[in-house]
């Protein structure tokens with residue numbers, strides 16, 4: 001039977017930051033990086049993008065996958081064992097905790113004294129025809145991450161979504177685009193009154209209600225139009241935009257933990273404010289899996305550090 005002192009599940013900035021701290025504290029962490037877990041390669045969401053310009057320490061920017069390779073190297077340098085398998089079943093009801101890897105659910109479990117969950121989240125997308133061609137070439141799911149890049153500067157942009165975060169993203173994008181058009185499927189927005197007022201007051205913003213997008217078009221390299229349809233009249237036309245931002249929510253990778261930990265109404269793991277403590281002592285959560293607000297590499301890394309320090313403290317208290 002394999003027993004780990006502390007097991008980290010995930011492989012994004014939160015997981016690797018936790019690993020660096022735990023390995024340096026001589027806690028011998030074992031990190032399960034997943035094998036296309038939740039549809040994402042080891043390294044997490046940053047492996048699905050191009051250049052990262054807002055991670056401190058890299059004034060010239062660097063590719064998302066390179067940043068993650070560097071983090072992994074740093075975790076391994078201090079002794080983290082990285083295993084390319086997905087954790088598919090857990091039992092946190094008694095100690096030591098039990099974990100199983102994918103395709104080995106009937107085998108002997110791995111046991112562990114503490115767990116850091118950093119399985120992340122994924123942005124919801126519509127997978128329109130043409131989307132794969134223009135993903136990260138005009139199509140994004142993160143205005144804060146990508147809004148400032150040159151291809152969007154002084155160009156018309158579209159945002160899909162009608163909630164508070166869609167309004168926030170659209171307002172943010174007005175700093176860069178010549179105009180921002182929100183596409184809202186219904187005849188009204190779900191967003192709060194205050195956000196609707198802010199949107200209405202911004203002269204660069206336009207809202208198209210009863211409107212869905214049907215396909216993404218471009219010159220083969222960059223997006224330059226969106227096919228849209230009015231769901232009431234059935235009328236279709238092309239909207240000339242150079243950017244499309246999805247703001248239709250995220251899905252946290254928490255299916256495996258559903259029965260074991262408290263989650264909120266959207267499935268995010270609940271942590272005690274200002275800590276990484278979950279509803280089970282000894283199980284800690286970090287990164288996007290417990291954060292539906294900030295969702296950035298640096299905030300994930302920050303909470304990964306918190307989880308490592310909390311786990312280290314917890315493990316030390318077991319030894320007394």
Ligand SMILES: Cc1cc2nc3c(=O)[nH]c(=O)nc-3n(C[C@H](O)[C@H](O)[C@H](O)COP(=O)(O)OP(=O)(O)OC[C@H]3O[C@@H](n4cnc5c(N)ncnc54)[C@H](O)[C@@H]3O)c2cc1C
Nearest residue numbers: 010012013014034037044045087120145287288295296297
């Ligand atoms: C297209 C795009 C561009 C972005 N650009 C920026 C940017 O420029 N700057 C910025 O700060 N942020 C950016 N972000 C946001 C940033 O990527 C995330 O906030 C950050 O990666 C979250 O880190 P995380 O550690 O929580 O986990 P994630 O990056 O979500 O990684 C989680 C990992 O855990 C693995 N996993 C899931 N379940 C399991 C399991 N059961 N067992 C084992 N492994 C599992 C997944 O496969 C995944 O690899 C971008 C996001 C996207 C999608």
